[in-house]
Each structure stands twice: as C-alpha cells, then as structure tokens.
C-alpha cells in the first residue's frame with residue numbers, strides 16, 4: 001500500500017484528505033500540532049485501521065520534529081510515496097501594521113517548514129525511484145490581494161519553488177506539484193493572524209474586509225473538490241503542475257477589488273493579476 005504523509009490534519013482540508021486517502025487504500029500518516037485534540041473522525045479511523053493509519057505530532061515550524069517524523073515514518077513503513085504540505089496559516093492586515101515576527105512566522109509555516117520537509121523526503125523518494133510531493137498553495141499564489149501581502153507572498157513563493165522543483169527532480173522519478181484551492185469554509189479565517197488597520201488604512205481596510213468577509217461567507221463547506229484534486233495529483237501517471245479546486249468564485253474577486261472606491265480615490269486600479 002502506498003504511504004502518504006499529510007501535515008495540518010487537525011481540521012479542514014488536512015482532515016478530509018487523510019480520510020479520503022485512507023478510503024482510497026493509502027496508508028496514512030496524519031500529522032498535526034496536537035494529536036491529543038485530533039478530530040474524532042481521525043481517532044476513529046486510526047483505531048479501526050491501526051496498521052495503516054498513524055496520527056502523530058508535527059509542528060511544521062519545528063526542525064527537530066520535522067526530522068523526527070520523517071525518521072519515524074521511514075522506520076515504521078519503510079517508504080513515503082506522497083508528502084502533502086497542507087498545514088498553513090492565513091493573515092489579513094496592512095503590511096505596515098504587520099510585525100516582523102508575524103511575517104516570519106507566516107513564512108516558517110507556509111514556506112520554510114514545507115521546503116525542509118521536501119528536503120527530508122527527497123533522499124527517500126530518490127532511493128525508491130518514485131515519489132509525489134503535493135504543496136497546497138492557494139489562489140493567493142496566483143493573484144495579488146491587498147491586506148494579504150504576507151499570505152500572498154508566502155503562497156507565491158511556495159508556488160514558485162514547486163514549479164522549479166518539479167523540473168529539478170524530474171530525472172529521479174519524483175514529481176512536485178500543487179493543489180490550488182479557491183475559498184472554502186474551514187477554520188482558516190478564525191485562525192488567521194489578522195491585524196486591525198491603523199488610521200491611514202482604516203477606511204480602505206474596512207471596505208476590503210467587508211467585501212472579503214462576504215466572499216468567505218459564501219464559500220462552500222464541502223471540501224470534496226480539494227480532496228479529489230489531491231488524489232488526482234497523487235495518482236495521475238503524468239501529473240499536472242497545478243490542480244485547481246473550487247477556484248470558480250475567484251473570478252469575482254478582481255471586480256470586488258476594483259469596486260473598492262477608496263482604492264480608486266487614491267489612484268489604484270487593481271485587476272487582481274497585476
């Protein structure tokens with residue numbers, strides 16, 4: 001049975017992917033910061049399939065934990081066929097209001113942790129002669145959104161690294177691809193590292209937040225498209241570089257951004273793609 005290691009399985013896409021991959025016959029290593037508070041769906045799955053499903057602790061920002069998890073999985077299963085870098089954190093706020101520590105924490109979680117996990121699994125995958133690395137990016141890796149500069153920058157960087165590594169590892173049997181979700185209703189907004197806007201940004205941020213809250217409120221709760229995209233990314237013989245999931249609503253984002261009157265008053269005209 002192929003082995004998949006998934007980060008950030010305490011909720012949202014990670015939890016659903018762990019369930020979906022187990023259903024499709026994978027042995028699943030579902031990692032999360034606090035396995036003691038794992039969702040019931042996964043503790044029940046692990047209890048029902050103790051030989052195939054393992055819940056284990058991993059804070060992706062912790063270098064010792066990253067190495068420890070890969071060593072443990074290799075010792076127990078002898079292989080890692082698929083790594084899914086799913087754990088991530090969001091943030092909204094004016095760049096000027098975002099402290100450096102928060103910016104760095106965002107990059108540790110969304111970029112540096114995932115990249116180090118890739119570095120750790122590559123020797124195993126090379127020795128196997130095969131492997132699939134799936135990075136969960138975002139439409140925020142494609143469009144540039146005001147008040148989300150840190151998140152967009154971290155996801156753009158992960159997308160760029162994915163594309164470069166997909167070429168670099170091509171001769172080894174390893175493929176590095178991404179799943180690019182649009183908006184889904186998960187725990188992401190409530191865990192988002194948001195900052196209140198300071199006076200110079202207050203009016204623009206107020207309008208932006210209202211529009212963005214509306215977009216999030218209308219997002220679907222069923223994350224099946226993300227699970228299906230990840231399964232296709234893991235199993236397609238010739239994988240795409242990017243698998244989108246639920247990105248259709250994003251077509252309305254550029255017009256929303258355009259409609260932000262305060263931005264237009266200060267001479268900004270956003271297309272969302274510039």
Ligand SMILES: NC(=O)c1ccc[n+]([C@@H]2O[C@H](COP(=O)([O-])OP(=O)(O)OC[C@H]3O[C@@H](n4cnc5c(N)ncnc54)[C@H](OP(=O)(O)O)[C@@H]3O)[C@@H](O)[C@H]2O)c1
Nearest residue numbers: 008010011012013033059060087088138183184186187188
């Ligand atoms: N929902 C969306 O609309 C959307 C759209 C595009 C992309 N994405 C991306 O999809 C991925 C999953 O997000 P989601 O929507 O499923 O949100 P979610 O339910 O909040 O899941 C995020 C997961 O990441 C984990 N996490 C955060 N920091 C971590 C760390 N340092 N180490 C290990 N795990 C950590 C969280 O664990 P804790 O419970 O410990 O905090 C949680 O399990 C993220 O990369 C996100 O950027 C989401």
